[in-house]
Amino acid sequence: MLKGRDGWRQRFHLMPPEGWLNDPNGLCQFQGIYHVFFQYSPNEPGPDGRKARTWGHYAGEDLLHLKFCGVPFWPEDPVDRDGCYSGSALVQGEEVMLYYTGNVKQPGDHDYTYSGREANEILVKTDGKTFGFKQTVLVNSDYPKDCTCHVRDPKVWQEGNSLYMVLGARVAGPDRNAQTDYGEALFYRSEDGLHWTLMKTLTTPERFGYMWECPDYFEIDGHKVLGICPQGLEAEEFRYQNIYQAGYWLVDGELEGEQVLHDFTEWDYGFDFYAPQTFVDESGRRLLIGWVGMPDEPYKNPTASLAARSWENCLTVPRELTWENGRIYQNPVPEMKELRYDETHIFPDQEMILPDGAGDFEISFLEGDEEEKWEVVIGDGLTLTYDEGIFRMELTEAVGCGRTIRRLQVPDIQFMRILVDCSVAEIYLNDGELVLTTRFYPAYDKESHDLRVSFRCGNAAITGWKMSCMQTNKELI
Incomplete structure (x- = not known):
């Protein structure tokens, strides 16, 4: 059990x-x-x-x-x-x-x-x-x-x-x-x-x-x-x-x-x-x-x-x-922003720990990043990358359970919002121009349910929030 x-x-x-x-x-x-x-x-x-x-x-x-x-x-x-x-x-x-x-x-x-x-x-x-x-x-x-x-x-x-x-x-x-x-x-x-x-x-x-x-x-x-x-x-x-x-x-x-x-x-x-x-x-x-x-x-x-x-x-x-x-x-x-708490400004090449596996992230990609290459890793197997005009969402077998990779041609990404919710991620590119949704299954510790999100985004402004539980789901957890 x-x-x-x-x-x-x-x-x-x-x-x-x-x-x-x-x-x-x-x-x-x-x-x-x-x-x-x-x-x-x-x-x-x-x-x-x-x-x-x-x-x-x-x-x-x-x-x-x-x-x-x-x-x-x-x-x-x-x-x-x-x-x-x-x-x-x-x-x-x-x-x-x-x-x-x-x-x-x-x-x-x-x-x-x-x-x-x-x-x-x-x-x-x-x-x-x-x-x-x-x-x-x-x-x-x-x-x-x-x-x-x-x-x-x-x-x-x-x-x-x-x-x-x-x-x-x-x-x-x-x-x-x-x-x-x-x-x-x-x-x-x-x-x-x-x-x-x-x-x-x-x-x-x-x-x-x-x-x-x-x-x-x-x-x-x-x-x-x-x-x-x-x-x-x-x-x-x-x-x-x-x-x-x-x-x-x-x-x-x-x-x-x-x-x-x-x-x-x-x-x-x-x-x-x-x-x-x-x-x-x-x-x-x-x-x-x-x-x-x-x-x-x-x-x-x-x-x-x-x-x-x-x-x-x-x-x-x-x-x-x-x-x-x-x-x-x-x-x-x-209304979803009402669930946010504990705002954190994250520097590139840093990470944020989500104790309950739920968070909301906004990333603004600034001018001057000549490489136009970045990576976000969610948990132990969901990776978002952008390189040479191609956005990739990739999962390992253990986390994806058969989900592998999705690719999108995107000439330029200026803004990305990521909603992470325990075993769901919704990714919004360029203020909702393109959206990707996936299930994923991190290997949570049964007590802490920590989820680590790391950023290698070069010249970017990153803000993260932990997310409280929707009232409906409080009754179900």
């Missing part, structure tokens, strides 16, 4: 009280209360627990004081008996409308891609505390005939007097396999949130993966955006490195007319990031939360393998999105 506090449990990343966590769902702020739902399998720490996949629920008056509120509904009805899959929230007056995909696998000899699976879009209304009955609003026969059984993850929003829904889909190609199937987004319109009509489908002229998951549609600073998680992209040297990707298209054209997708950009270039979802809070901020994980990942995550830990995965910190220099920038919400 594990003695003392589990050194890998996060202090300020939202995580499950126990069991398996994945996609964030139903993100919203309603009557002053933030709600963060997520995919949840409470009975198992590993993928086998997904057979009981449902939703978990956190809520609170601010993003640092969220409380676990339990499971809002279970996959116990004919329309979702094999899982309450991902979805979204829409605030409407005095209630919140939660939409999700109910997964059903029919008995028999099926492959569950081209036959045997029901994808039912389901609505549950809530006041944030109690949850109403399930209403099925779309079934397989409501989707285009060329779609496979893989249609899911409704994102719903309002424009004018109409409601809109976008779904991710896998369309059957001529050979009905992953080499010819292609991803597509399905757009529906409704006047009451119950009765939906297919408005259009949207894809790319050139095939871009065989399946699109977790769609998100929104505008930021006048620019239309379609977020998507494409599966089946071929890896390249500096992008598309994960088994599945998460990114966004810029969209030209009007929602109810023809639209063109262009300039696909990955949200995050690290090992562990998937299924992000955005929402607008009551202050008007566009916020994003993603899953610090990856479906079908090849990594050996030790938290899931130790019964004494009985948990796996977490969510990113909430990120505020802004439009700058022709792209979306991401940065931790300013």
